[in-house]
């Protein structure tokens with residue numbers, strides 16, 4: 001029986017446990033004078049019995065799958081002749097590998113060390129035994145625990161409480177998985193960054209004005225100084241994000257105001273989904289739109305005005321990124337504006353205020369914290385955006401505030417540092433982690449502030 | 463009041479839900495307003511008003527006057543169209559999609575649904591206080607100063623201060639808030655908020671004040687304060703008040719209008735309505751025979 005069949009059988013067993021657990025509670029209910037005299041509804045007794053059957057079976061299965069390979073390998077090694085067992089860890093690993101290969105039939109049967117041949121046979125037989133034992137253990141475990149759970153079904157048993165506790169624990173487990181994953185990512189980025197800061201000083205990184213991450217591979221190589229000043233990258237990020245927000249915030253906000261305060265229901269039903277289509281366009285499409293259409297347009301128009309615009313400019317990337325973020329800002333603002341109670345608007349109209357006075361003096365102030373929260377979320381989105389910038393803003397780490405020049409951003413540099421073949425432990429590669437860490441800290445702070453602001457706003461009307 | 467009405471329903475289900483309601487329908491269809499719907503030199507005059515929400519008609523052919531410096535109360539079962547009619551008086555229904563109005567409504571002889579009329583000054587002349595207190599999320603001072611500011615009623619800060627103070631005083635709130643004018647209006651208690659909203663309304667000195675169940679969220683003490691205030695205000699203002707409390711209607715108003723299923727059944731001197739109503743439906747309502 002392979003594992004998936006086993007799983008299916010276990011599931012069936014669990015379902016059966018539900019049925020008989022529920023049945024037992026029903027027959028007991030008959031003895032004590034009806035379901036109302038049970039501590040919980042029959043459903044919960046069934047669930048509890050099913051949990052008693054299914055969870056131990058699942059646990060056994062998981063434990064078995066985790067531990068059977070190491071145990072089998074250990075047993076195989078034990079069966080090898082003395083001088084082979086004396087080998088060091090990595091050599092033993094190689095040995096096991098070749099045993100595995102023989103067992104899988106990948107090596108020519110001729111000319112193989114007879115010991116290894118024997119070992120591979122032993123491996124195969126152990127595997128077979130393990131697989132059969134697994135079936136027996138899991139099913140017997142499920143059956144035994146299921147019977148135990150079934151026997152526990154009594155009218156006094158607090159089945160509902162226990163079932164709900166179990167599900168609460170399961171929910172907790174799921175949220176832990178998310179947290180642990182995040183934590184793992186943060187820690188790995190943190191450790192790699194620490195390795196980076198062993199070669200490049202933290203202050204050089206934070207305050208350095210020069211970014212050119214080429215390291216000399218040979219001592220006599222020219223032009224590869226390796227400078228890791230992150231300031232130009234952060235300035236570039238800031239510049240592009242600022243341009244994007246200049247486009248997105250007013251446009252998005254006005255669109256939201258129009259949609260929620262002025263537009264009729266029918267127009268709204270058409271325009272809102274259309275706006276949200278913007279959010280569905282892949283960023284790479286925005287990217288080549290920026291690189292192939294907007295950037296040349298800006299350059300040509302700049303040339304007409306006598307401006308010197310480079311063909312990859314912060315302006316192009318920022319404008320297109322702004323357009324991309326518009327639906328983000330508008331739908332978040334739309335939500336908070338709609339959350340402003342109609343009674344406030346009525347109050348204002350009732351005093352003879354016009355629609356625009358009402359919007360400016362009552363609706364927007366009431367929605368402001370929420371709007372600010374939305375904008376901050378949009379900012380962290382802009383900071384993290386990569387594709388558009390890679391394609392439209394260039395790679396040159398210029399330290400400039402001129403939107404017509406080409407700049408680069410943190411995310412773009414992370415991409416260029418890690419694409420292609422790299423030594424994994426060179427400062428060049430490791431600097432990507434440091435940049436990532438910085439970026440993470442910045443967006444985390446922004447998100448934290450944003451969530452805080454949004455939450456504060458919610459409290460006002462509840 | 464809602465609760466008592468519901469209790470009545472539970473106590474006398476057979477009467478209410480079967481026979482009585484069927485009788486109602488016939489009586490209402492036949493009804494023409496009885497009593498004294500019209501006065502001399504009215505402040506507001508409504509003639510043959512119909513209000514529709516889309517396909518659904520909520521007000522049927524209502525005609526009545528509201529006299530100068532008069533307090534008129536409007537009573538009737540839930541859903542009979544009191545709020546709808548009240549909101550029609552300063553065009554608050556304009557903000558409801560699909561709502562439209564037929565008939566003539568005049569404020570001192572001027573048609574308030576004239577397409578050329580600007581609703582902004584109209585609403586400054588006919589102010590509204592809502593059922594649920596709805597202070598703006600601004601300071602107490604700014605709440606009251608809101609109206610005078612948008613209408614440019616005062617030029618100097620000192621004048622504005624004075625308007626705010628007198629409005630709060632008239633609303634009976636001044637003593638409670640004079641030391642905390644800069645604090646948010648949303649931080650006041652329900653009764654204080656409602657008085658703040660009244661202060662906000664009288665700060666623009668409207669000629670008519672429409673109140674839609676202004677006391678429904680308040681305790682008896684706050685209610686008493688607001689009733690006192692209404693009595694005081696009636697010296698200078700014309701007031702139309704919707705209420706579910708017949709005692710309140712009896713206490714504050716000089717005339718009472720009884721609405722039923724979108725029709726105006728009876729308008730009469732308040733005393734007469736509560737002691738000797740002309741119409742059987744009015745009588746049935748005030749004696750608590752149905753909600």
Ligand SMILES: Nc1ncnc2c1ncn2[C@@H]1O[C@H](COP(=O)(O)OP(=O)(O)OP(=O)(O)O)[C@@H](O)[C@H]1O
Pocket residue numbers: 515518520538539540541542543544545546547558
């Ligand atoms: N915005 C609306 N859209 C559609 N129908 C409405 C709307 N507002 C009110 N109505 C309907 O119009 C009728 C009258 O409603 P209205 O709010 O005027 O009643 P009311 O007398 O104020 O009731 P209550 O005493 O419960 O406040 C009701 O049948 C109601 O369902």
Ligand SMILES: [Mg+2]
Pocket residue numbers: 544545546674
């Ligand atoms: Mg109402």
